[in-house]
Amino acid sequence: MxxxxxxxxxxxxxxxxxxxxxxxxxxxxxxxxxxxxxxxRRLITEAAHRVSPGMLPGAYKVFTTIVRREHTTMSALAEMLIMDKGQLSRTVRELEQLGLVTRVPDPKDGRSSILSPTAEGLARLEAARVPQEDGLGHALAGWDVDDIRELTRLLHALLSEEPPAR
Incomplete structure (x- = not known):
């Protein structure tokens, strides 16, 4: 304007x-x-089902957060996801049963566990993400690279709650 x-x-x-x-x-x-x-939401639901048929989007979010963090405790995960520890514990147990994550005792605190993705979990996640990565690439195929950078800049400014720099 x-x-x-x-x-x-x-x-x-x-x-x-x-x-x-x-x-x-x-x-x-x-x-x-x-x-x-x-x-x-639809893409996340589809990716969750590709990782494991019937997986709920919430479990997928927990799993992908563990993957991003590589090693994390239940407490840190609950705080990060603003999630009830009981529900989180059930979800992590489900992810363990699916062979997607492991839980080992925390050497610094015997009452705590360290959660990590398994090699199988990483492979299944990588395979599940391919269609959505291709989808974004396809959606942006006709875009000029400067427009993509500008959208990224503006989204960053919005998420930072600061007016975009000119």
Whole structure:
């Protein structure tokens, strides 16, 4: 939007109109994010089923978080995912039974365990992610690389809750 420095732009009606335009733009963005979230939920559900048929998206999130961290404790995982420790414990047990993660005693604290992905878990996750990685690449195939970088920059600014640098 171009900022106008005419006296008309400073009138209450002009400011209200700009405010309405801003509100409408935010509403349109919210609608697009809603569609994006629905698509990501579907992709996560599909990836979870590729890792293990019937796996729930929540278990997939726990698993992928363990993979990203490489080695983590239940307490750190519960805090990171803002998850009930009882539910987390059941989910980790399920992941262990599927052969996706291992749990070994924490040498620093005998009451705690260290969770790590197994080699099989990593291989299954890698295979499960291929279709979605191809999907994003396909969706962005016709995009100019500068547009992709600009979208990345703007999303980062949004997530940082700071206005984008110009």
């Amino acid at each position: 171009v900022t106008t420095h005419t006296p008309e732009a400073r009138t209450p009606a002009a400011r209200a109109s700009a405010g309405d335009e801003h509100a409408l733009a935010v509403q349109a963005l919210e609608a697009e994010f809603g569609e994006l979230i629905a698509r990501f």
